[in-house]
Amino acid sequence: MASAGYFNQDTIASIITSPNAFSPVGLIRLSGISAFSIARTIASRSFNEKIKSHFLYRTSFIDSKEEVFDEGLIVFMRAPNSFTGEDVVELHFHGNPYVLSKAISLLIQNGARQSLPGEFSFRAFRNGKISLDQAEGISSLIASTNEYSAQRSFRLLQGNVKEGIQSLRDQLERFLMEVEMDIDFSDQDLSVIDFSSWSNGLKNWVDEVRKIREDFLKRKPLLEGVKLAFIGEPNSGKSSLFNRLLGMDRSIVSDEAGTTRDTVKESIIVGDILFRITDTAGLREGAGYVESKGIEKSLQESKDSDLILFVVDASVLEKKADSMERTLSLIGVEQRSKIKILLNKIDLVSNSVDFLKNQNSLKQLKIPIFAVSALTGEGFDQFLGSIQENLEESDGQGSFEIGRMRHFEVLGKAIESVQEAILKVDRGEKLPDLLSADLRLAVESLGEITGEFSNDDMLNRIFSSFCIGK
């Protein structure tokens, strides 16, 4: 069955102010039948049944360890008098990407689903809250963002994660197949299902998925943001790259070397990972007093960051290879593993493929190289994708690492349904028709990432693995 997408009735959540920038206020909206109860999980105790609809209350925001992580305001709007026509809660935080990212993560852990592009407006339209004219505006939003994010998430999700989740679903489908065969092909000469080993297998599956989810929670960068620092020689284009990434002019950019004398910080969310990015003053020998202060600071920044993006100007690389290597050596050896080289201004090179092939001196450094252009945006997706994959590859207890809240959320739903089936077997209710219903829900949840599940797929699996037919 195709996943319902926009027609799903889950309670949805999203950051509705700019999630990337520091600003006075950051807003999260929750909409759906459980909006109130999910909001309560991170609000103070005073946010309870006694509050009135459409009144603004002060609250602390607390995390799962009962620690306060922000102070703000909260408002509950009872259906149908709300933007979407459903129960809505809006949570007002300080506009800090870290706080917002943490809050949305907690809400999702507690049962909300990250909304799809335009989904709040879509619900408002379905509930008769906005007009057709307004809805047509959303339709372009749904179309464009969907296309964009679909392509993007596909590209960013090439490595381990997709394979990992696919393999989890594969395992579940095999369990599902066993009960389905026990129903549709019970008159065939096939081995009989052994429910105790069936449910033991599922228990192992649940343990495995739990580990994967716990690893995710343990990994700090994903919740607190991944620190990236742009480092490089003056005028290599660090600030242009930084701005390209942010999509706005924040650092002062000019062709004169040494424009950034201090560090500049910004945060953005790509996919659902928070990046905290630092632009630094250029590194060079023989700088003046003010500038060398800046350089000192740049080196400090590089130590504090999770990843160092060493920017090199491709157009002058051949002339300045020696100086580039000397500059690179200013960064301590112990920081080496964090470095990625960004070969900027690749648009100025006539044949970028040949050019890259010929950079033997660069290759000898054994540092990953990405050819990009701050001017045209070329190479950015590839480079960001690789960063995300890197994050998803760090050590943990699970068989693979997930990198996104979305994965965490989907795996949680799947565990819940599988647990239902295990409980039934434990209680002695070994009825395949009910067990199948639970497993189907779990498989469909994972299908939101791996692509939809269809009964035809399952029948194909049965026919290709077993001799069926009288």
Next chain:
Amino acid sequence: MDRVDVIVIGAGHAGCEAALASARMGIRTLLLTMNNDRIAYMSCNPAIGGQAKGQLAREVDALGGEMGINTDKSALQYKRLNMSKGPAVRSSRAQCDKVIYSLRMKESVETQENLTVAQREVRGFQVEQNKITGVFTNFDELIRCDSVIVTAGTFMKSLMFCGSTVEEGGRAGDTSANKISTCLKDLGFELIRLKTGTPARLKKNSIDFTRLQREDGDKFPVPFSYFSHSNPFPVLTQLPCFLTYTNTRTHEIIANAKDRSPMFNGSIGGRGPRYCPSIEDKVYRFFDKERHQIFLEPESQFSHEIYANGLSTSLPLDVQKNFLSSIEGLEKVEISRPGYAVEYDAVNPLQLKLTLESKNIEGLFFAGQVNGTSGYEEAAAQGLIAGINAALKTKEKDPFIVSRSDAYIGVLIDDLVTKGVDEPYRMFTSRCEHRLLLREDNGDHRLVEKGRSIGLLNTDKYSYYLKKFNWQQNLTSSVKFNFLYPKEIEMNKERYEALGLDSVKDKLSFLDLLKRPEWSLERLEEEKFIEIPSDGLSEIEKRIWSENVEVSAKYSGYIDKELELLKKVRDREGLSIPKEFSYKSVSGLSNEVRERLERVSPSTLGQAMRIHGITPAATALLYIHLEKYSNEQRTL
């Protein structure tokens, strides 16, 4: 016979239901068959039902179809499958006497008011302005009509294969209908080539049954039809089947003849069903499997031929003879009819609406195997729906569509017209997303009122149903509103301890007690907690009628959850897409998605969502534009 309302071409399992449904709804109907002696003929397995097929046959019955009643008139052995797999998936199956089955159905169609049966071959269609207006027969007649239902089965351009022998025909001993296939092509229909097969029939007295495992039917058989209440039941003397197995020697013989199999030497190009493979298919693909089970089934009480279920084949006769005699009990077997494969033309069902009327030619319906399905039950279900809709068309009434949440029939037809087929389609319970709701025990509750409202289900059946319905209501209230009180337990401590009920602290309804796995209505009655009313019912009726009450109680939690889920999808399932709606007007759809939508042209948003490759975002866009469209229509 110059003019009728509805013409049905083909009198197989689809054609008979189609013709009966239309005639019973008061429409003048003509049923044409190439051979009056082959009406509702069981060309393959002499049985009705099986997993998911039992549900289909019973749904046909609940709407007012004939299959269930005809099965009860001819059953030689009843068996309900999946009794331990949960009530949702229990399925009836019956071995039938194929001679009686055919003759009883012949009697029904011949005596049906408004229905004429005639032996003709259809050679052409009369189509005016994309609307069918009549058919031409092999006697150069033109018979005019409003609608035509094609139920040609495997008979369009059919070829039969047995080794290197190739003959024209849709069934051994019968011919092929070649003209009709060409006419459909000329009308612009896309045809596909499919394949099916059947095993050899064996001479009963050449089999040594003493060495084989005997398989009898159920001790307490359950009739197929919700409305059967014949006494005595079963009607016919019940007969056993016998079980034997192939062995490595059998497989060796088959493997050695691989190059003589038309399936494997390239003679047959059509796709066969994977769930019903030939024995050579099984041996070649699963060579490791040491044995395959073979059921030897009686074909008729008048016949000394035995059906060898599990041995469908198109190998040459000498190989068939060889591998058969390697099987235990068949050492001296004689073949009365060789097995063979049939390759035939079918209509790609993507060209049909949910009513089974074609999208391009008004009034032209298709049902049964010609739509790429396999099985008598799948055929009957489609025949019934096509017959009903052709009749409604003449009456100028709204079409009749059964949804996926109403019945297996709904799943079957929606799958066919939404996804198309690439092999003969068979129903499975796993194809139904609302399986817990679509049970055999509630088929009548789901469909009788529908059958009644379109004027198909007759008064006799309907009043019998109401009697059952009231009886079940009474029984339900008596378990719901009678209680076990703690005081009573206190007074008879020993007795309730033995029943495991001594810990009950609050009053407990017998309905709640019934929800516990170890309790059943029967046990409640044994313990004298309740009385199951007799009301002059037979033991069989009491037993069958109780089932629904018990299952509804035991599964109530799951059923409620399903119904809750269903409510959520109902609005989008119900949102219809007008025929003239243009997908080009939906900005933001990719070309690929738009092409798929145009090809299937779904009639509801729910159907659109089930088309392969349609993204959630695409359905959301479609929804907005459909609302916009209907708004524009209103203001025009």
